[in-house]
Amino acid sequence: MFDIPISTLRYYDKEGLFPTIKRQSGIRKFSETEIEAIRVIECLKQSGLEIKDIKQFMAWCEEGPSTYKSRKELFEKRREKVKEEIKNLQKTLDMLRFKCWYYEVALEDGNEENLNKMIPNNLPPEIKKIYDNAHKDE
Amino acid sequence: MFDIPISTLRYYDKEGLFPTIKRQSGIRKFSETEIEAIRVIECLKQSGLEIKDIKQFMAWCEEGPSTYKSRKELFEKRREKVKEEIKNLQKTLDMLRFKCWYYEVALEDGNEENLNKMIPNNLPPEIKKIYDNAHKDE
DNA sequence: ATAATACCTAAACCTGACTTTATGTCAAGC
DNA sequence: GCTTGACATAAAGTCAGGTTTAGGTATTAT
Numbered sequence: 001m002f003d004i005p006i007s008t009l010r011y012y013d014k015e016g017l018f019p020t021i022k023r024q025s026g027i028r029k030f031s032e033t034e035i036e037a038i039r040v041i042e043c044l045k046q047s048g049l050e051i052k053d054i055k056q057f058m059a060w061c062e063e064g065p066s067t068y069k070s071r072k073e074l075f076e077k078r079r080e081k082v083k084e085e086i087k088n089l090q091k092t093l094d095m096l097r098f099k100c101w102y103y104e105v106a107l108e109d110g111n112e113e114n115l116n117k118m119i120p121n122n123l124p125p126e127i128k129k130i131y132d133n134a135h136k137d138e
Numbered sequence: 139m140f141d142i143p144i145s146t147l148r149y150y151d152k153e154g155l156f157p158t159i160k161r162q163s164g165i166r167k168f169s170e171t172e173i174e175a176i177r178v179i180e181c182l183k184q185s186g187l188e189i190k191d192i193k194q195f196m197a198w199c200e201e202g203p204s205t206y207k208s209r210k211e212l213f214e215k216r217r218e219k220v221k222e223e224i225k226n227l228q229k230t231l232d233m234l235r236f237k238c239w240y241y242e243v244a245l246e247d248g249n250e251e252n253l254n255k256m257i258p259n260n261l262p263p264e265i266k267k268i269y270d271n272a273h274k275d276e
Numbered sequence: 277a278t279a280a281t282a283c284c285t286a287a288a289c290c291t292g293a294c295t296t297t298a299t300g301t302c303a304a305g306c
Numbered sequence: 307g308c309t310t311g312a313c314a315t316a317a318a319g320t321c322a323g324g325t326t327t328a329g330g331t332a333t334t335a336t
Contacts, residue, residue: 103210
C-alpha cells in the first residue's frame with residue numbers, strides 16, 4: 001500500500017511512531033489511525049524532520065488538545081521549510097536545464113570553444129535567464 | 139563563499155571530485171575550474187546523485203568530447219528526477235497546508251469533533267482540494 | 277502431525293557523507 | 307632560531323536511518 005518495507009515499519013514502531021497500535025496475540029494491527037500516521041510520517045520526513053522529532057509530534061497527539069498550538073506551529077515551520085526547499089530545487093533545476101543545453105550544443109559543435117566564448121554574457125536570452133538564476137548567490 | 143567546511147572540501151578532493159586541482163608546495167589552489175566544479179557538485183548532490191557518481195561525471199569531463207553524450211544524458215536524467223521531486227514536495231506542501239488549517243480549526247474549537255465530521259467529504263472546497271491532493275495515491 | 281509461512285524481538289550490521297583526531301610540514305613574523 | 311598558524315595526511319569516529327541476522331512463536335496448508 002505504501003511501499004514501505006516491513007523492517008521499516010517495525011523500526012518506526014520501535015522508535016515510538018505508532019504509540020497507540022494494537023496487537024492481536026503479539027501481532028501488530030494497523031488501523032486507520034496508523035494508516036494516517038504513516039501518511040503524516042512520510043510527509044514530515046519529506047519536510048526534513050528527523051524521526052525523533054516525528055516521535056515528539058506523535059506524543060503531542062497522545063497528550064490531547066493542550067498541544068494543538070505546538071502541533072500547529074510545527075506544521076507551519078515545516079511548511080516554510082518545504083517552500084524554501086522547492087525554491088532551492090527550482091534553482092537546481094535551472095542549473096540542470098542549463099547543463100542540458102550546454103551539452104546539446106557541445107555535442108553539435110564537437111567542442112566547447114564557442115560555448116566558452118558565450119559564457120556568461122553572450123548566451124541566448126532564455127538560456128541567460130536560467131544561467132543567471134543557477135549562478136546567483138543568496 | 140559557498141559556506142562549505144574545509145573538511146568537506148578536503149573530503150571531496152580525496153573522493154576525486156577535483157581531478158585537476160593544482161597545488162603550490164602541497165597547498166590546494168582553487169581556481170575558477172574548481173569554483174564551477176563546486177557549483178556542479180552542489181547541484182548534482184541536490185538532485186540526489188551520490189558522491190561516487192559525481193566523481194564519475196568529473197572523470198568524464200577529463201576524458202574530453204567523447205563523453206559529451208554521457209554527460210548530457212546524466213543531466214537529462216537528473217532534470218527529470220528533480221522535476222519529480224518538486225512534484226512530490228508540492229504534494230507534501232498540500233498535506234502541510236491541510237494540517238495547518240486543521241490545527242487552526244482545532245485550536246478555535248478546542249477539540250477535533252467537528253473536524254472529524256468534515257473529513258473527507260464536508261471540507262470547505264479549497265481545503266478539500268489540498269486534502270485530496272495530499273491523500274491521493276499514484 | 278508436520279511443514280511451510282508469517283509474524284515477533286533484540287542486537288549487530290550497513291551505508292553515505294562527513295567530521296574529528298593525531299601527527300606532520302612549511303612559510304612568515306618576532 | 308623559534309614559535310605560530312595554516313595547511314597537509316591517514317585513519318578512526320559519528321550520525322541518521324534503516325536492514326539483516328539469529329533465534330523463537332503462532333497460524334495455515336497438506
